[in-house]
Amino acid sequence: xxRKVVERLKAQFGALGPGRGILExxxxxxxxxxxxxxxxxxxxxxxxxxxxxCAMDMPVDLTAVDYPDRAERFEVVLMVRSLTKxxxxxxxxxxxxxxxxxxxxxxxxxxxxxxxxxxxxFGIAFEGHPDMRRILMYPEFEGYPLRKDYDIxxxxxxxxxxxxxxxxxxxEGKFAxxxxxxxxxxxxxxxxxxxxxxxxxxxPAIGLQEHxxxxxxxxHEYVASNAAPADPEE
Amino acid sequence: xxxxxQQMEMxxxxxxxxxxxxxxxxxxxxxxxxxxxxxxxACCGMEFMSLNGPRYDGLxxxxxxxxxxxxxxxxxxxxxxxxxxxxxxxxxxxxxQMGDPKYVLAFGTCASCGGFYDNYATIPGIDKVIPVDVYVxxxxxxxxxxIDGLNLLMEKIGNNNREPLVxxxxxxxxxxxxxxxxxxxxxxxxxxxEQRAQLGVGPGLYGxxxxxxxxxxxxxxxxxxxxxxxxxxxx
Amino acid sequence: MEPNYEELAExxxxxxxxxxxxRLNMGPSHPAMHGTIRMVLELDGETVxxxxxxxxxxxxGFEKSCERGTWxxxxxxxxxxxxxxxxxxxxxxxxxxxxxxxxxxxxxxxWYRMVLGELARISDHLTCNSAGAMELGAFTPxxxxxxxxxxxxxxxxxxxxxxxxHSFGRIGGMAKPPTPYLKDSVRAIIPQVHEVLAETEGLLxxxxxxxxxxxxxxxxxxxxxxxxxxxxPVLRSTGVDYDVRKANPYLLYDKVDFDIxxxxxxxxxxxxxxxxxxxxxxxRILEQCIEKMADQGSVNVDDPRVILPEKEDVYSTIEGxxxxxxxxxxxxxxxxxxxxxxxxxxxxxxxxxIVSDGSxxxxxxxxxPPCFYNLQATREMICGEMIxxxxxxxxxxxxxxxxxxx
Numbered sequence: 001x002x003r004k005v006v007e008r009l010k011a012q013f014g015a016l017g018p019g020r021g022i023l024e025x026x027x028x029x030x031x032x033x034x035x036x037x038x039x040x041x042x043x044x045x046x047x048x049x050x051x052x053x054c055a056m057d058m059p060v061d062l063t064a065v066d067y068p069d070r071a072e073r074f075e076v077v078l079m080v081r082s083l084t085k086x087x088x089x090x091x092x093x094x095x096x097x098x099x100x101x102x103x104x105x106x107x108x109x110x111x112x113x114x115x116x117x118x119x120x121x122f123g124i125a126f127e128g129h130p131d132m133r134r135i136l137m138y139p140e141f142e143g144y145p146l147r148k149d150y151d152i153x154x155x156x157x158x159x160x161x162x163x164x165x166x167x168x169x170x171x172e173g174k175f176a177x178x179x180x181x182x183x184x185x186x187x188x189x190x191x192x193x194x195x196x197x198x199x200x201x202x203x204p205a206i207g208l209q210e211h212x213x214x215x216x217x218x219x220h221e222y223v224a225s226n227a228a229p230a231d232p233e234e
Numbered sequence: 235x236x237x238x239x240q241q242m243e244m245x246x247x248x249x250x251x252x253x254x255x256x257x258x259x260x261x262x263x264x265x266x267x268x269x270x271x272x273x274x275x276a277c278c279g280m281e282f283m284s285l286n287g288p289r290y291d292g293l294x295x296x297x298x299x300x301x302x303x304x305x306x307x308x309x310x311x312x313x314x315x316x317x318x319x320x321x322x323x324x325x326x327x328x329x330x331q332m333g334d335p336k337y338v339l340a341f342g343t344c345a346s347c348g349g350f351y352d353n354y355a356t357i358p359g360i361d362k363v364i365p366v367d368v369y370v371x372x373x374x375x376x377x378x379x380x381i382d383g384l385n386l387l388m389e390k391i392g393n394n395n396r397e398p399l400v401x402x403x404x405x406x407x408x409x410x411x412x413x414x415x416x417x418x419x420x421x422x423x424x425x426x427x428e429q430r431a432q433l434g435v436g437p438g439l440y441g442x443x444x445x446x447x448x449x450x451x452x453x454x455x456x457x458x459x460x461x462x463x464x465x466x467x468x469x
Numbered sequence: 470m471e472p473n474y475e476e477l478a479e480x481x482x483x484x485x486x487x488x489x490x491x492r493l494n495m496g497p498s499h500p501a502m503h504g505t506i507r508m509v510l511e512l513d514g515e516t517v518x519x520x521x522x523x524x525x526x527x528x529x530g531f532e533k534s535c536e537r538g539t540w541x542x543x544x545x546x547x548x549x550x551x552x553x554x555x556x557x558x559x560x561x562x563x564x565x566x567x568x569x570x571x572x573x574x575x576x577x578x579x580w581y582r583m584v585l586g587e588l589a590r591i592s593d594h595l596t597c598n599s600a601g602a603m604e605l606g607a608f609t610p611x612x613x614x615x616x617x618x619x620x621x622x623x624x625x626x627x628x629x630x631x632x633x634x635h636s637f638g639r640i641g642g643m644a645k646p647p648t649p650y651l652k653d654s655v656r657a658i659i660p661q662v663h664e665v666l667a668e669t670e671g672l673l674x675x676x677x678x679x680x681x682x683x684x685x686x687x688x689x690x691x692x693x694x695x696x697x698x699x700x701x702p703v704l705r706s707t708g709v710d711y712d713v714r715k716a717n718p719y720l721l722y723d724k725v726d727f728d729i730x731x732x733x734x735x736x737x738x739x740x741x742x743x744x745x746x747x748x749x750x751x752x753r754i755l756e757q758c759i760e761k762m763a764d765q766g767s768v769n770v771d772d773p774r775v776i777l778p779e780k781e782d783v784y785s786t787i788e789g790x791x792x793x794x795x796x797x798x799x800x801x802x803x804x805x806x807x808x809x810x811x812x813x814x815x816x817x818x819x820x821x822x823i824v825s826d827g828s829x830x831x832x833x834x835x836x837x838p839p840c841f842y843n844l845q846a847t848r849e850m851i852c853g854e855m856i857x858x859x860x861x862x863x864x865x866x867x868x869x870x871x872x873x874x875x
Binding site for chain 2: 497498499500503504505525526527528529530533534545546549552553596600611612615616618619622632633634870871874
């Protein structure tokens with residue numbers, strides 16, 4: 001990661017107006033990161049490749065992250081490296097749902113398949129990409145799996161499931177002896193629940209009040225907040 | 235006279251003596267000459283390679299080595315590794331193209347029940363798509379487990395048994411540490427240990443102890459090692 | 470006088486046959502495609518005009534599964550990415566989370582990671598090359614390499630408990646300390662691997678058929694390799710000496726001496742030889758690690774917020790019990806932020822881009838899969854070649870489905 005690249009980018013694209021050019025820079029644990037306005041995505045990438053001091057000739061990775069809480073929910077992340085100068089940089093841009101981003105395939109051809117994968121997993125279309133179709137999922141698949149609101153267990157089988165014969169395993173078939181949520185008594189955010197509007201703090205069971213402890217008999221109805229419910233006698 | 239009696243038995247009933255022996259003969263021939271279709275996808279494929287390798291030789295000595303990459307010519311479908319939703323139609327088609335009698339061995343936990351890939355992308359076990367004869371659990375299963383699975387399948391073929399079965403482990407892992415000294419573990423392991431003692435070879439490669447007794451030197455039998463590390467050095 | 474064949478067959482002649490390209494499907498269940506790649510070929514006779522490489526038949530939802538557990542529960546998934554060298558994936562992911570937290574593992578732990586990682590790399594390259602040779606018809610080197618790979622796996626089993634998918638890495642160290650047998654086992658295996666390499670090379674490298682099928686086939690030029698994001702042995706075979714262990718040393722790779730083998734044509738033969746030479750360099754690294762690794766000392770960082778305490782402490786001291794309890798019940802919580810950490814995997818730059826939101830669940834775990842990019846470059850290598858050339862070319866890029874499709 002190199003400060004010099006960040007300086008060059010700021011010099012070139014710094015003062016382009018609100019929402020354009022370099023929006024933020026950061027340096028966390030030695031990784032330099034630059035957030036770029038989406039209209040300048042291709043221009044910044046081309047500059048990084050062609051500028052003699054940056055000379056970023058190796059595309060490392062292109063991916064995306066989904067922050068459904070934000071208005072611009074997707075963050076497309078590009079990492080590039082220079083073979084000669086040995087420095088790297090991370091570029092990010094933020095997109096709202098349905099927005100399109102220019103393709104970088106004419107800057108570094110190596111982002112061809114990663115862009116297809118971002119489209120496949122998140123649904124972000126890249127303008128100008130010659131072959132924008134799914135790569136890891138099958139064409140009949142609907143939805144974008146890595147979005148936070150896609151339920152992980154929602155399968156879309158291509159072949160209809162058959163029932164294995166009932167003599168197997170004493171007539172019960174093969175079932176896992178625990179539920180999806182069991183065995184995970186941690187403090188964690190359950191995105192499935194959040195996406196459906198239920199507040200998500202799945203706290204350790206010992207910290208919950210009696211009415212809040214999830215049990216299988218109650219189904220997945222976790223109480224909306226950790227506060228005790230209103231006293232019914234009042 | 236013995237011969238007329240046999241002929242009389244042959245005259246009555248459906249399963250005459252000679253016919254039954256013929257079925258047995260055919261079953262014997264069938265089980266010792268399985269042609270495999272290796273439908274290899276993932277990590278279990280590495281153990282499949284080891285199984286074919288010189289140490290385990292798990293297929294050739296049972297006559298099951300010949301791979302046939304055309305389903306028309308194969309009779310044992312080895313489903314090795316995770317089958318994703320996208321791959322399922324291919325698997326089904328290959329199974330349908332095989333000629334009867336055909337057998338399926340689900341190699342690995344992903345093929346048996348989906349493993350821990352409990353998500354949108356994988357089938358929870360190939361028996362949702364095709365019928366399976368033997369399940370070999372493990373992630374990946376040791377080649378010894380697969381050999382046990384293959385032998386189980388061969389026994390079933392010999393008995394004309396089509397019930398799906400799971401290969402049991404050789405030892406119950408929870409009982410291993412609690413086992414009393416000297417108690418038999420498993421017929422095969424005791425025999426192997428005796429053979430090694432006779433040959434004067436250590437308990438394992440490079441002197442790796444095979445059990446807790448060997449490690450602690452508390453077993454009834456002290457095996458002298460000729461391998462690189464002597465177990466006694468550890469004391 | 471009758472016209473001769475050449476006059477009849479040339480363009481416009483009487484024997485010129487109309488031809489149109491043929492579509493042929495190779496895969497996904499195909500021995501040469503390693504079971505998970507589908508190639509739709511457009512053929513002109515035997516020559517491939519155009520190929521559409523379709524990965525994704527082993528997509529197992531790794532990145533989504535990581536978002537459902539804790540940081541420690543990612544290790545089994547990560548093992549099964551590049552499943553021929555699982556220790557390298559484990560170490561890569563541990564380093565990524567440790568970078569996020571700003572933790573450094575003690576020196577003995579770093580040597581231990583290097584030893585197990587190089588053993589994994591050796592088994593990776595042995596598998597790739599011997600399987601590639603087997604696909605050309607050379608069955609014997611496969612058996613020799615599997616024999617020695619089983620011995621390497623014996624050492625890994627002795628250390629970690631499992632032959633293949635160990636899940637042995639932990640954030641802040643390793644699951645268990647090294648056994649007392651580690652050094653002797655590694656010293657014993659180094660000459661065995663050298664011997665098998667020598668035997669295999671002696672069998673293959675003067676064989677006319679092997680050379681004809683590997684040399685000059687599947688060429689990739691240096692500029693195209695760089696533009697396509699190719700890394701690892703495929704890039705090094707084109708002449709670029711980029712190896713993460715030398716360019717951005719992690720663990721203690723700057724304290725050991727080793728070379729980077731580099732090819733010059735970028736063809737199958739160069740990739741094959743680069744891998745064999747890398748095995749030799751890995752053996753060299755192993756020798757040095759074994760000399761330099763201390764015999765005593767912890768391999769784990771001494772921080773109860775990160776790593777579980779020793780079992781003896783858990784059962785005998787109150788601090789150990791509380792530390793264990795808190796770590797198990799509350800989970801390990803790294804600070805919020807994002808990092809990209811990269812190591813040299815078996816196929817190239819294996820990177821982990823992880824995003825943490827401060828809770829115990831990973832927000833996003835993205836693995837930068839080296840063989841995804843290498844597979845993308847396969848189209849260039851195959852177009853213009855014949856169908857039979859696809860087999861050694863595809864075998865030489867070491868496409869591992871678990872890593873490519875995740």
